[in-house]
Amino acid sequence: MNDTSTETLSVVVEREIPFPPEKLWRALTQPHLIEEWLMKNDFKSVVGHRFNLRGEWGGVLDCEVLAIEPHRMLSYTWDFAHDDAAYALKSVVTFTLTPTSSGTHLRMEQSGFRKTQKQACGGARAGWQKFFANLEQVVARID
Amino acid sequence: MPNTHDVLFRTLSDPTRRALFERLCREGEQTVGALTAEAGISQPAVSKHLGLLKRAGLVRERREGRQTHYNAQLSALAPLIDWTSQMTGFWQSRFNALEDLLKRMDQ
Numbered sequence: 001m002n003d004t005s006t007e008t009l010s011v012v013v014e015r016e017i018p019f020p021p022e023k024l025w026r027a028l029t030q031p032h033l034i035e036e037w038l039m040k041n042d043f044k045s046v047v048g049h050r051f052n053l054r055g056e057w058g059g060v061l062d063c064e065v066l067a068i069e070p071h072r073m074l075s076y077t078w079d080f081a082h083d084d085a086a087y088a089l090k091s092v093v094t095f096t097l098t099p100t101s102s103g104t105h106l107r108m109e110q111s112g113f114r115k116t117q118k119q120a121c122g123g124a125r126a127g128w129q130k131f132f133a134n135l136e137q138v139v140a141r142i143d
Numbered sequence: 144m145p146n147t148h149d150v151l152f153r154t155l156s157d158p159t160r161r162a163l164f165e166r167l168c169r170e171g172e173q174t175v176g177a178l179t180a181e182a183g184i185s186q187p188a189v190s191k192h193l194g195l196l197k198r199a200g201l202v203r204e205r206r207e208g209r210q211t212h213y214n215a216q217l218s219a220l221a222p223l224i225d226w227t228s229q230m231t232g233f234w235q236s237r238f239n240a241l242e243d244l245l246k247r248m249d250q
Contacts, residue, residue, distance in 0.1 A: 011227045013234040019245045027244055037240040108234055 010111035018103040021071045028074055028095055053078075072097055078110060151219065154199035159184065160192045164201055167215035174210050 017024055027033045029045050039053040039061075045068055053061040059080065067075040075094040082088040091112025098105040155161050163178060175193065179186045193213055196202040200219040205212045 009227050011230045011234065013231060013238065015238050015242075017242065017245065023245060023248065027241055027248070033244065033248075037244045038237055106238070108238075110230055110234070 008111060010109055012107065012109045014105065014107045016100065016103065017106050021097040021099050021104045024097055024104050024106060025071045025074075029068075051076075066092065067094075078112070150199045151201070154195055154201060157192070159188075160196055163189070163192055164196055164215060167202060167213060168217065172205070172212045172214050174212055176210075178213070 027037060029043065031041055031043050034041050034043055039055050041053050042051045043049070043063075043065075044051065045065070047065050047068055049065045051063050051065070053063055055061070062077070062079045062081060064077045065075075066077060067073060073094065073096050075092060078089075078091045078093045080089040089112055091110050093108065093110045096107040096109075098107070155164065159182070163182065166178065166181070167173060175186060175189055178193070179189045182189050193202060193204075196213075197204060201216055202213045203216050205214065
């Protein structure tokens with residue numbers, strides 16, 4: 001069987017924001033504001049700056065600022081290192097701001113990859129067993 | 144796709160089927176005979192489990208003479224491991240928080 005195959009996927013989430021790009025930009029780039037809507041962080045508006053996003057669940061994301069165009073575009077890496085390939089993720093998050101008559105169109109695209117075969121196989125070996133053992137009890141109750 | 148999830152969950156919730164699937168993942172293609180030798184259950188029972196795995200799209204069979212070989216189809220697990228749907232939900236909820244923050248910043 002093939003042991004690895006790499007698959008790139010992306011997620012796009014868009015929203016009409018009833019505030020101007022300048023204000024939205026502050027929320028995307030000022031650490032104390034980023035913390036309020038996203039995660040604790042040591043972000044700086046400097047290309048090449050490495051920082052972490054720390055989730056409430058205890059997970060830490062490794063990030064690096066890739067591109068900044070004030071009030072228009074912000075891009076950084078969003079990597080999650082994990083020994084188990086089923087949980088590891090390498091991705092890039094890009095926010096694009098477009099002014100509209102009523103505020104700003106915000107577009108977030110996250111694209112990245114996982115080694116899917118390895119992930120599924122690793123998962124089958126490690127996580128799945130435990131996961132499905134719990135699930136078995138749930139399904140048994142449904143039946 | 145809740146239906147796909149249901150079928151996958153139900154199929155893999157059985158420890159014998161899960162063991163067969165994991166073995167095919169680990170060791171690659173196997174015949175029913177080879178699987179039976181280590182499964183600790185009868186050949187008809189193994190065949191029945193393989194039939195259910197096949198129906199869920201988790202294995203594919205390949206006939207060669209009188210032998211049937213089985214392969215794990217890892218792509219069938221994709222609906223369960225699709226990080227994109229998890230991330231979409233994550234960003235939707237973060238954007239709600241972002242909008243709340245922007246409203247507060249206004250005051």
